[in-house]
Every structure is written in C-alpha cells, then in structure tokens.
Amino acid sequence: MKKIDMAIIGAREAGGAELVEKLEDIDFPVGELRLLTTTEALTGEETELRGRTHRESFLGEGAFAGLSVAIFAAGMAHARRYAPAARAAGCWVIDATGALAGNAPLVVPEINPDALPGAPASILSPLPAAVILALALAPLHRAAGVRRAVVSTYHGASGSGRLGMEELEEQTRGVLSGSEPDPDRFPHRLAFNVIPQTDAFETEGDDAGWTREELRLRREVPALLGTPDLAIAATAVRVPVFTGVAMSVTVELGGALPVEKAREALTGAPRVHLLDEPAFHLYPLLGEIAGRDDVYVGRLRNDPSSPNGLCLWIAADDLRCGVAQNVVGILELLRQRALL
Numbered sequence: 001m002k003k004i005d006m007a008i009i010g011a012r013e014a015g016g017a018e019l020v021e022k023l024e025d026i027d028f029p030v031g032e033l034r035l036l037t038t039t040e041a042l043t044g045e046e047t048e049l050r051g052r053t054h055r056e057s058f059l060g061e062g063a064f065a066g067l068s069v070a071i072f073a074a075g076m077a078h079a080r081r082y083a084p085a086a087r088a089a090g091c092w093v094i095d096a097t098g099a100l101a102g103n104a105p106l107v108v109p110e111i112n113p114d115a116l117p118g119a120p121a122s123i124l125s126p127l128p129a130a131v132i133l134a135l136a137l138a139p140l141h142r143a144a145g146v147r148r149a150v151v152s153t154y155h156g157a158s159g160s161g162r163l164g165m166e167e168l169e170e171q172t173r174g175v176l177s178g179s180e181p182d183p184d185r186f187p188h189r190l191a192f193n194v195i196p197q198t199d200a201f202e203t204e205g206d207d208a209g210w211t212r213e214e215l216r217l218r219r220e221v222p223a224l225l226g227t228p229d230l231a232i233a234a235t236a237v238r239v240p241v242f243t244g245v246a247m248s249v250t251v252e253l254g255g256a257l258p259v260e261k262a263r264e265a266l267t268g269a270p271r272v273h274l275l276d277e278p279a280f281h282l283y284p285l286l287g288e289i290a291g292r293d294d295v296y297v298g299r300l301r302n303d304p305s306s307p308n309g310l311c312l313w314i315a316a317d318d319l320r321c322g323v324a325q326n327v328v329g330i331l332e333l334l335r336q337r338a339l340l
Helices: 014-025 076-088 128-144 157-176 212-225 259-266 318-336
Strands: 004-009 030-037 046-049 052-058 069-072 092-095 122-124 146-155 231-238 245-253 272-274 295-302 309-316
Touching: 004 014, 004 076, 014 157, 014 318, 069 076, 069 318, 076 092, 092 318, 128 146, 128 212, 128 245, 128 259, 128 272, 128 295, 128 309, 128 318, 146 212, 157 231, 157 318, 212 231, 259 272, 259 295, 259 309, 309 318
Parallel strands: 004 030, 004 069, 030 052, 069 092, 092 122, 146 231, 272 295
Antiparallel strands: 046 052, 146 245, 245 309, 295 309
C-alpha cells in the first residue's frame, strides 16, 4: 500500500490531536509526517503514530517540499499565510480552519464526493457543525426536500480548542472553590453558564448581529446539499460541557413526511444513527457520544406549526466527527480515486 507523505499544522491543538488519533485508529498509510508549527509555538514535543515518533518542526515557506498533502487543523492565520506555499509545492491542501472559505470547494465525502477536484488543489473541510447538520439533513432532503431550517446549536468548549477546554476546567474549579474566574477564551465565564455567542459578531450590513459561525452554517449546509435556496436561521450557543455539539432543529419540508418515514430515511444513512425512544429516555446525549465518528439523531416529532414540519435533536463529537473523520474521509476519497 502506497504511503502518503503529509504535513499537519496544529497537531497539538484539539482538532489536530483528534486527527492524529484517527489516523492511528484506522492504520492510515502515513509515510513521512511533518508536524509543523511556528517558531514561537515550537516546543520540540513528540507525537507517536504507527509506532514511530514524530517531532515538531518549523512552519515556513519551504516546509512542504516533497509532500503530497498539507492539512491545516488549527490557526486560520497559518492557513491563509502558508496554504499558497503548500499548493506551490504541489500538495493537496485540506483546510479545517475555515480560512479558505469561499475559495475552495466544500467536501463531505458521504454527501458531495463529486465536489472533489480531479487534480491537486485546496479543499475546505466545512465548519464541524455544518458537517454534522448536513449529514443529518441529507437523508431527509432526499426523502422530501428540505426548504427551511431553524437551528439552535449548543457547542461545548471544544469549539474553542484545547485552551478553551482547559479554561472551562479551570473556571469550574474556581467557581466550586468560591472564586469568580476571569474569562479569557470566552466573552464571559462559561462554567455554570450559557453564552449565546460562539464567534465574533458581524457589525455591518445585512449580516450585522449574526456571528461568523452562524453565517458559515447558513452558507455551508445549502452548498453541501446542493440547495442554494435552502434558508437557514441559526443561533449558536456555548454551553459548559467539554466536548461536542448538540442541535435543536426544526425543518420545513417540500412535502409531507410522517415521522415513521423520516425514521426510515435516517436509518442506514451514512454516518447517521437513530436513537429515538423517548419513552425509555433514549435520545442522543453529548456525554455519551464523545469519541465517536458519527451523528446521532433523536426526538423526531411533527411540527404542529407547519403542515410539512419536522423537529429533531442532533448530537455529535465536533472534533472527532466534524473534523477528524471528515478530513480522513477526504484522504480516503483521494486514495480511492488514485489522486494520492
């Protein structure tokens, strides 16, 4: 099996570390692996993968020579600055930071594999919440057409990376010891709190008042499903859990889709698991799906306010499902098509 020489930028961050673990789990044929970081962040730390030790090295313009793939797993600024150098070196660039949004095709292999370019280029692994929502909506869209979705997303600290999770832990300890910790990664104390903001707000034009994450969700899900007219209104909320994202979703469909038919559509859909037995208190819980690759859907019910409405609850591990599994899925798709 041909080995793939690659670079990962951000391997010590939450999403990058999850990606390395996923590559190990599936025994992906990694050849040379360069773990790249900036001079100020360079610590010389080592990462184990497939029985070999890999030491961090300097992220610079010449760091991509001889490689086939460059994966940007942390730091939008790094992706903006160094993705052109990786492309100039002939690499496939997979951006999981959002830096290349609007300038590279969005790819979720289970939904739109034909969006993959036929020659080395840049690819955008979508916003994790967009990956998760699109995977859940795709079977419903195939069954009845999704015209509109109102979404509230509940993001754990993992959306702010390793430092965000560490801050939540420190804040929790502080509050329990009777102190009021100062927030750093979050605009307010997250411990024992709920913050209706997960990203910076737009301040001008028609998008004023929406966060950038909400806007990406609104743009990326219709693009993935191939439905530019799909209207999405999203409210992204930060909640005091360490890992994962849950969603309360109400969809308006193009035609009638009884709950039982919706269950049939979701059952067996790629990377989707139905967990929907409310009488036995069975529905997706963030505390139980951490570390899993797939999307879990439950609490399906008709929307009484709309003749073709459906309500559902979604939960997934944003790092594992939304980042690591999607990036690895893109790598596998490239290999299947003999593009690597």
